[in-house]
Amino acid sequence: MKDFGFGIKKSGVIDLDKAxxxxxxxxxxxxxxxLHCFYCGTCTATCSAGKYTGFNLRRLQLLIKRGQLDEVSxxxxxxxxxxxxxxxxxxxxNTRHVVMLVNKKLHARKIR
Amino acid sequence: xxERFANAYDxxxxxxxxxxxxxxxxxxxxxxxxxxxLPMSDRKKMLRxxxxxxxxxxxxxxxxxCLLHVKIWKKNKMLGYMHSSIAFGWFMLILVxxxxxxxxxxxxxxxxxxxxxxxxxxxxxxxxxGGSVFFFLMDFFLLMVLSGIALAMIKRIRRRLFGMKRTTRxxxxxxxxxxxxxxxxxxxxxxxxxxxxxxxxxxxTRSFGxxxxxxNQFMNNDALIRPMWWAYSIALMVFFxxxxxSRFTHILSEVLLIYMRNAGIRESSKNNGYAGVEIxxxxxxxxxxxxxxxxxxxxxRQMASVEFTRNVRLRQNKQAMEAASYxxxxxxxxxxxxxxVNSVQLKLNxxxxxxxxxxPNRYDxxxxxxxxxxxxxxxxxxxxxxPEAAAPTKKVVRTPEVVYFAGCMSHLTPKIEQAMVRIFExxxxxxxxxxxxxxxxxxxxxxxxxDRTGSExxxxxxxxxxLATGAKVMVCSCPICYKIFKDTYKLEGxxxxxHTEYILQLMEAGKITVRKxxxxxxxxxxxxxxxxxxxxxxxxxxLYRVLNLQQTPYEGKDALCCGHSMAGEGMPYKKRRMxxxxxxxKMTENPVDVLVTACPSCKRSFAEIGTEEIRDIAExxxxxLVTR
Numbered sequence: 001m002k003d004f005g006f007g008i009k010k011s012g013v014i015d016l017d018k019a020x021x022x023x024x025x026x027x028x029x030x031x032x033x034x035l036h037c038f039y040c041g042t043c044t045a046t047c048s049a050g051k052y053t054g055f056n057l058r059r060l061q062l063l064i065k066r067g068q069l070d071e072v073s074x075x076x077x078x079x080x081x082x083x084x085x086x087x088x089x090x091x092x093x094n095t096r097h098v099v100m101l102v103n104k105k106l107h108a109r110k111i112r
Numbered sequence: 113x114x115e116r117f118a119n120a121y122d123x124x125x126x127x128x129x130x131x132x133x134x135x136x137x138x139x140x141x142x143x144x145x146x147x148x149x150l151p152m153s154d155r156k157k158m159l160r161x162x163x164x165x166x167x168x169x170x171x172x173x174x175x176x177x178c179l180l181h182v183k184i185w186k187k188n189k190m191l192g193y194m195h196s197s198i199a200f201g202w203f204m205l206i207l208v209x210x211x212x213x214x215x216x217x218x219x220x221x222x223x224x225x226x227x228x229x230x231x232x233x234x235x236x237x238x239x240x241x242g243g244s245v246f247f248f249l250m251d252f253f254l255l256m257v258l259s260g261i262a263l264a265m266i267k268r269i270r271r272r273l274f275g276m277k278r279t280t281r282x283x284x285x286x287x288x289x290x291x292x293x294x295x296x297x298x299x300x301x302x303x304x305x306x307x308x309x310x311x312x313x314x315x316x317t318r319s320f321g322x323x324x325x326x327x328n329q330f331m332n333n334d335a336l337i338r339p340m341w342w343a344y345s346i347a348l349m350v351f352f353x354x355x356x357x358s359r360f361t362h363i364l365s366e367v368l369l370i371y372m373r374n375a376g377i378r379e380s381s382k383n384n385g386y387a388g389v390e391i392x393x394x395x396x397x398x399x400x401x402x403x404x405x406x407x408x409x410x411x412x413r414q415m416a417s418v419e420f421t422r423n424v425r426l427r428q429n430k431q432a433m434e435a436a437s438y439x440x441x442x443x444x445x446x447x448x449x450x451x452x453v454n455s456v457q458l459k460l461n462x463x464x465x466x467x468x469x470x471x472p473n474r475y476d477x478x479x480x481x482x483x484x485x486x487x488x489x490x491x492x493x494x495x496x497x498x499p500e501a502a503a504p505t506k507k508v509v510r511t512p513e514v515v516y517f518a519g520c521m522s523h524l525t526p527k528i529e530q531a532m533v534r535i536f537e538x539x540x541x542x543x544x545x546x547x548x549x550x551x552x553x554x555x556x557x558x559x560x561x562x563d564r565t566g567s568e569x570x571x572x573x574x575x576x577x578x579l580a581t582g583a584k585v586m587v588c589s590c591p592i593c594y595k596i597f598k599d600t601y602k603l604e605g606x607x608x609x610x611h612t613e614y615i616l617q618l619m620e621a622g623k624i625t626v627r628k629x630x631x632x633x634x635x636x637x638x639x640x641x642x643x644x645x646x647x648x649x650x651x652x653x654x655l656y657r658v659l660n661l662q663q664t665p666y667e668g669k670d671a672l673c674c675g676h677s678m679a680g681e682g683m684p685y686k687k688r689r690m691x692x693x694x695x696x697x698k699m700t701e702n703p704v705d706v707l708v709t710a711c712p713s714c715k716r717s718f719a720e721i722g723t724e725e726i727r728d729i730a731e732x733x734x735x736x737l738v739t740r
Contacts (some may be wrong), residue, residue, distance in 0.1 A: 033684060048520055051550045053477045077471040080570060081561055082520040082553035083678055087716060092685030097437070100467075100561055100681055107469035 019067030027064065027101045034098050036091040037061050043085030043095055049078050057085055057095060064102065073106045120233050124338065125225040128345040131352025132224060138356050139364060142392075146368065149384040154377045161375035170374040178366050179203050183450040187399065188275035194267065197260030199363075202297075204253040212246045228348070231304045231311045232341055243312070251314030254304075257297045264294065278407065280398040280418055282359075289358030292350040299347050303340035362395035366451055369393045379457040381564075383424065387461060390453045394421040400445035400455070405673055409694035410687040412438060417445040417455040424458065436462045437682030440691075441560060442673035443643040463562025470565045478552050478573055511582035512544040514614075515606075517597075519590030520553055521712035528589050528712055531734035532611055538737050539623040544581050551577075554593040555600070557678040567596075575601055587614045589730065591641035591711045592678050598645065610641060611730055612651040612710050619657065626736040631659045631705040633732075636695075636718070637671035638711030651710050651729055658736045659706070664699050672698060674709075674717040692717045700724055708732055 027034050041058045049055040055078040063072050076099065085095045116122060147155060161167060176182045179200045185192030209227040213220055216236055220226045226233060236243045263274075271279045282290065301320070304313060308321030309328075328334070355361060369389045377386045396418055406412040413419070414431070415438040423432035436459035446454055516536065518529045529545075536543045555570035578586060578601075585607045588594045594610040597603070609617070618624045635655055641647050648668050655661045666672050675691030696718050700707060706725045709715050718726045 031682070046524070048550060048553055049477075052552075077474050078477065080475070080553035081557045081563070081566075083557050084520050084524055087521075087524055087676075087713075094681060094683075094685065096557070096561065097681040100563075103469050103563075104467070111468075 014066050014068070016066070020069060021065075021067050023069060023072075023102070023105055024065050024067070026105055027098060030101055031094050031097045033091070033093045034061070037093050038091060040090060042088045042090060043093075046084045046088050048082045048084060049080050053078050055079060057099070060102075061098070069106070072102065076102050076106065116233055117235060120220055120223060120226060122229075122232065122338075122341070124342040124345045125229060126345075127342075127349035128225055128228060131349035135352045135355060135364075142356075142364070143368070146385060146389055149388060150377070150386070151380070154372075154375075154380075154385065157375045157377055158372065161371070166374060170371055173370050173374060174367055177370060177450075178363075181450065184397075184399075187448075187450070190263065191267075191274040191276070194260050194263040194274065197256045198264070201253045201256035201260060205250065205257065208246065208249050208253065212250070215242055215246070229341060229345070231307050231313070231317075232337075235311045247312065247314035247318075249314075251316040254297065254301060255316055258301060261294050261297055276398065276402060278398060278401040278413075280396045280401070282396075285354060285357045286359050286396065289351060289354040289360050292347050292354065293360065295347040296344065296351060299340060299344040303337070303344045306334070306337045306340050359394075359396040361392045362451065365389050365392040366395075369451065373452065379454055379461070381461060381464065383458055383461045383465070387458055390451075390455075390458065391421050391425050393451050394418065394425075394453050394455075395451060396422065397450065399450060400448050403444040403448045405442070405444070405675070405691045405695065406438060406440070406683075406687070409675075410683075410690045412687060415439065417449075417453075420459065421453065421455060424462065432462060433466060434682065435459070438680055438687075440639075440673050440675065440677040440683070441679035442639040442677060444639075444670075444673065447643060447669050460560070460562065464564050465562075467562045467564070473569075474566060475552065475569050475573055510542075512542050513583060514541055514543040514585045514587055515546050515578060515581045515583035516543050517546045517551070517554075517578070517586060517588045517593060519547070519588055519593040519712070521592065521716075522589045523547075523550065525712040525715055525728070528715070528728045528730050531728065531730040532587070532589055534734050535615060535618070535624060535730065535737070538739060539618050541618075541623070543587075544583060546577065546581065554588075554590075554596050556592045556596040559596065559600075560677075560679040561681055567600075571596070571601055575603060578603060578606065585609060585614075587611055589712065589728075591638045591645065592713065595640045595644050610645070610647060610650075610710070612641070612647060612654060615730065615733055616650045616654050619654065624733075625738040626658050626733060627738055628657060629659050629736055632662055633659045633706040633708050634662050634664050634699055634704050635667075635729075636674070636699060636707055636709040636714060637668065638709060638714050639671070639673050639677060641710055642671050643669060651708075654729060654733060655708060658732050659708075662702065662704055664701075666695075666699055674711075674714040676713050676717040678713075688717075689721065693721050696722050696724065706732070 039058050039062060043057045044050055044059070047055060047057060055075055057079070060072050060075060063069070079099045081096055081099060083096050086093070089095060147158070150158070161170070179196065181192055181195040181199060184195050206227070209230060212230060213227050217226070217234055267274050267279070271277070301317065304317040305320040306324055308318045309325050312318065313321050351360070355364075372386055372389060379387050379390070383391065398418055400417045401407050401413075404416045406415045415435045420432055420435040420439070423435065439456070439459050441456045441459065443456055446456055449455070514536070516532060518532070522528050533545065552573060553570055554574060555567040558567040558570065584605060586597065586603065587609050588597060589611050591610060594608065597608045601608070619626065633655065635651055637648060652661065672695035673691065674695055675688040680688075696707070700722070706727055707718060708727055708729055709718070710729045712728065715726050715728050718724070
């Protein structure tokens with residue numbers, strides 16, 4: 001069938017009972033401040049990488065907590081770890097550590 | 113009585129010999145392992161060093177550091193005497209003991225136990241000149257070692273006498289080794305004293321021996337002589353057998369470390385070879401505990417370098433990783449280390465080994481926009497400020513004198529950038545503001561987090577952009593960037609300067625003039641600029657011209673860390689603030705009008721805590737500019 005660019009929209013419902021929360025738990029165990037994020041988006045506003053790409057730390061943190069890891073694994077490498085987000089975070093989230101941990105944990109899953 | 117002189121053997125030498133053979137075997141195995149882990153170029157360096165004149169320097173260094181402990185003397189006289197009396201005294205006992213054999217029993221020189229138990233096997237007279245001199249020397253050095261051991265015992269209780277607020281807590285293996293070491297010399301003293309009425313003795317052993325003789329007349333036997341020699345031998349054995357698993361491994365490995373360092377071998381990127389020798393050279397003296405601000409301000413004692421090296425040595429990877437991810441890499445412990453263990457590099461190596469992911473072309477998204485040759489980009493805007501360049505061409509028309517790289521951190525403190533731009537304009541310098549609208553990171557934060565490939569990719573991107581500007585001088589405002597630009601980047605034909613260096617150059621060339629204000633200020637040395645890059649003089653030279661500069665006890669190499677370095681990603685924000693608050697309080701103990709620093713990160717860190725005025729050196733200079 002010819003693809004006209006239209007289709008049935010996928011359901012946006014997230015079933016938190018079935019979602020993969022393991023990454024969130026692993027990160028929260030090593031970096032408890034990960035759970036302090038209240039999604040104000042200050043990190044994203046100041047982000048050096050966000051100037052050039054759609055890298056959005058606020059969104060990634062939310063996605064991890066929803067267990068939607070596809071976009072996370074696609075985007076997380078774009079971070080330059082410059083640390084501006086950590087400086088401006090009003091909740092004192094160790095964002096650099098969170099990014100490092102996401103990178104490490106996702107890599108460990110791929111090779112497993 | 114006579115058979116011991118004739119046989120030159122007694123069963124009590126067996127424990128000593130077990131320990132002796134064990135240590136020799138350990139030494140050979142350790143040396144082979146170290147050399148095996150070295151790259152070929154380093155092995156050649158080691159071999160070449162053996163036949164060069166620099167070997168004499170190495171011998172001098174080994175003498176000064178391993179025996180006399182000169183570096184510890186400089187810290188504290190008591191501590192210095194304690195270390196050098198044990199090390200140097202023991203060495204002299206061994207040396208003089210061997211010379212003694214050459215004089216009195218040259219045919220026994222091949223028996224390894226003979227010099228150790230000499231007084232038992234040899235009768236000598238103090239009436240001859242040679243005899244009396246040796247008796248005196250041996251007793252003198254024995255007294256020296258005994259005094260050192262007495263001080264070592266006192267130090268475990270009253271360490272403040274030795275200038276230390278904190279010292280290491282010892283685990284059982286260290287305790288066993290340390291107590292056996294403490295036992296060796298008192299036992300030797302007792303054994304020699306008890307034998308002195310037969311073999312003779314010096315001012316110490318003979319006089320104590322006489323006291324014993326007086327007791328002996330009631331007991332009328334020499335029953336205690338051989339048990340004492342047995343105890344002495346067993347203490348030696350226990351010490352030798354525990355040596356490889358205790359802090360005292362440094363006695364052997366420090367010699368190798370100094371040799372390798374003088375041969376020109378440096379820390380590799382892995383924790384084996386030279387770095388492995390460093391780990392074993394840590395004597396757990398605890399001199400790095402007091403300088404560490406994690407310990408003094410944030411009560412994170414388990415994160416100190418001395419605990420870190422121990423965890424690496426015991427392969428307790430989890431604890432070691434945690435300490436590495438907490439460490440702010442301010443380098444204060446490295447400065448304090450009397451052995452010269454670069455624990456910061458060891459931590460970086462460990463972190464890098466833990467980063468196993470690599471992404472190909474990770475930062476290619478920067479390419480299209482960050483290339484200053486392109487028009488319409490954030491970076492290109494800056495290059496095209498001149499009217500002729502504003503035309504949408506793909507060429508950079510003018511070549512600026514100076515390229516200014518503010519760095520990510522300076523973007524969070526825009527006053528620094530504005531001040532620098534004003535200074536450039538006042539000096540009439542043709543400059544390009546490379547990352548005016550947000551450039552990319554310099555790569556140092558990634559490097560400090562252990563992601564070496566990611567860092568290299570950023571370095572490549574930035575190098576391209578900087579070289580494309582054609583400028584001959586590069587000025588950066590952030591010491592974190594400065595450090596990596598200077599050390600890692602290969603910017604041929606471009607002179608990399610921190611803004612403190614550059615402003616001083618402008619002042620000395622007369623391009624800018626400043627007036628002196630009456631403000632009282634102190635200067636805070638940022639870690640990356642001071643200890644890491646060695647820039648101490650320039651900022652002070654500038655400040656003497658613009659304000660009334662006061663001194664603090666935390667100047668130069670003793671400068672404090674602001675708690676917000678780009679390392680230490682694992683450290684909670686609360687702990688960082690504790691360190692910052694303590695550092696600020698210490699530096700402003702005598703009230704001043706302004707605390708000046710030269711790092712945007714330090715500035716932010718102090719500014720968010722106190723009410724004191726915190727300013728960057730560029731801002732101060734900018735305020736005091738005399739415009740013509």
